[in-house]
Amino acid sequence: MKHARRIAVPLGIAGVTALALTGCVGDAPTDPSAAPGASGGTAAEGCEAYADYGTFDGAEVNAYGTILDAEADRLNESWAEFEECTGIDVVYEGSAEFEAQINVRVQGGNPPDLAFFPQPGLLASVVGTGSVLPAPESVAANATEYWNETFQGFGTVDGTLYGAPLMSSVKGFVWYSPSVFEENGWEIPTTLDELDELTATIAETDVTPWCVGFGSGEATGWPGTDWLEDYVLRLHGADVYEQWVAHEIPFDDPRIVEALDRVGDLIKNPEYVNGGIGDVSTIATTDFGEAGLPVLDGECAMHHQASFYEGFWSDDNSVEVAEDGQVWAFLLPGTEADAAAVTGGAEIVAAFNDSDEVVAVQTYLASPEWANSRVSLGGVLSANSGLDPANASSDLLRQAYEILQDPNTTFRFDGSDSMPGAVGSGTLWTGMVDWISGADTQSVLSTVEQSWP
Template sequence: MALPLGIVGVAALALTGCVGDAEPGASEEPGGTAAPAEGCEDYADYGTFEGAEVNIYGTILDEEANRLNESWADFSECTGIEVVYEGSAEFEAQINVRVQGGNPPDLAIFPQPGLLASVAGTGSVLPAPESVVANAQEFWTEDWQNYGTVDGTFYAAPLMASVKGFVWYSPSVWEENGWEVPTTLDELDELTATIAESEVTPWCVGFGSGEATGWPGTDWVEDYVLRTAGPDVYDQWITHEIPFDSPEIVEAMDRVGDLIKNPDYVNGGIGDVSTIATTDFGEAGLPVLDGECAMHHQASFYEGFWGEGVTVAEDGDVWGFILPGTEADAAAVTGGGEFVGAFSDAEEVVAVQTYLSSDLWANNRVSLGGVISANSGLDPANAGSDLLQSAVETLQDPNTTFRFDGSDLMPGAVGSGTFWTGMVDWVSGADTESVLAQIESSWP
């Protein structure tokens, strides 16, 4: 863990022990000299605080929220800081409401760099303290640091990460039917047509996500733009150097439509194409387990949605492969992540923010299962399954062509606005050209 002396830029945290039984006569107050309590050695440099509370607001819900709370349990016990997490499916809208109403959280876990940029533009997000900057420089690549930077100011260190574009499937169902993992997009198309001739529906898909409904559809399009048009076009698209409705984007989106707007190919175990718009993304892949659909497109974090007792392994209940490229062995992937921004510079807030940017937190959280991180200090062996270990190795592989989730980098009005709603319109029957033209006209 990198924790430089002078943990905060505004007020240095004392290098003290953890909450617990101290040596006789030793102080337990911040600034004291108590030796770390047993098991708290890793947290000694963060200081001790009596009755301190830090609230965090984010989009992480359900079991993943439980694991998030568990990831800082030892930190809380050792420092005395009570970390109170509030998750909301309406975060994207409500964070602005809370900021404008003068009631921001101490820390916010932003799921999109574009949203971070828009909120930081109000002047409400504080620049990252020195200790967070140091951790970011040690454990995160320049690209990942840039995602948390707005107009040259570094505000937010990355937290978790995901490799997008996994295609999840049941190994036993595939073995029974003799289906093999495709190595190109053309082979995927051929496999989809073959599966459609069986008693299993090829795909199950869900775009539902509360006020964020539509984002799973943007992931499909981004994956196909990167693979069919290449990284240069992808970069030009997300920065609006080319129009949103450029021919390359139309082609990629139509190719997605050939799969998930085809009534013969969806929506296994759920209904017809119309159900995609309303099916919650967290539940959309579950028919894979029952053999009602053959494939589900979703990020590495979806491992945490399969439920208790489900084995993720090549010979287990469920497994996944990365969506292939136009040629075999293509090494281009999209991914996402969260970023922790602060609205308070209180000592206890900076202590929590620094911990969340460390390799210690990354290893603690990943070892609990379900997620990964692009933190270079993460030991891939701590990932909860072979699939997640492979995802970590993909992120750490210098030969991987990695591009951050496009909608997350676009201006909020588009990335978490018209692009999301446009995908719902599109899967509900609107044609590609009109949807993309409408999104193009909304670009600020």
């Protein structure tokens, strides 16, 4: 996931490979999925980069996802030139109730043309209804060329690719104010034990160590799952993490209990939260997008959230994200220094309609041209290997991109997003709310274990 969210940017990024489509510009495609846009037409001046997509005067494609507010505005801008050149009107609807409503719409026979699934587990469950279409040839070609096998796997169910990623994120960043850290002489921790020590040190000052929010509309609770997943991976390694996500070990295995208790040592301690907001009880209802903002005022020292949170510091990218800027971030460390294990996420673009215009949009969203367009607008990242890192809005996002592309990185997809929807976006979300509201770790995890389908 997971996230609720101005001049069109030229998409012809130097050095980026052209569309991963079969045939040459001007060929008459025999397979619409090989070269979307069977209606043909001559590209307008300045639209040569979109010629292979064809022209669709007056066509409309509706897309549905979790991206809201300012991030939705940037999303709409990212495909504005594509719309102008192809004639396709991409109508995006964002919803904080996506996880529930996508099932309602599918069951009611009213699915969107495209859905941006923030959870592979949810995608798999909807694929099970028979309503999601396998990725067309052009999307599969882009996925193969521009994403590594790990990311391709997120859009694959039972060996069939249903969609390529849209945006991507590295989770487990801890956001902070460089000036506040410098003024107080606080050092960036290199291990989890050092993070505990730093938290205790900060608590002795007039700054609260952490600000936290689990709120996210119908998806309330997911920020808590990110904490748990990060600690499972860092404390017990990738093998245990994978076994837990696949339910090869019980959800309430002692190692998972230990991980959540370690999280609780930080964010259930009334001395450590909730800077600029209130006490521990406010975490359950504070919107995750607002939760980190007290860092800017020095009311709290740290906020745990993914790389995409860069887009939440301001609506207009006016907050400087830099090592000497208003905010910066370090990765949640491991048990030892220089651990290279991270969690992350991505949206998967899946289709319920195989019309030429829908295939054209789905293919464009899987291209490096779209990735460069959206990333250049700021605040987000893509794992598309055709992305020019120079287009990222900060060194932090460029660092995150290097992490995603580094073969030595132990990358694991967000655990709750990979679990069956009934758990990952169901009992685990509600369980995290119960836990932060006072329920004990063992009972919460045991309840989730009993809910596993």
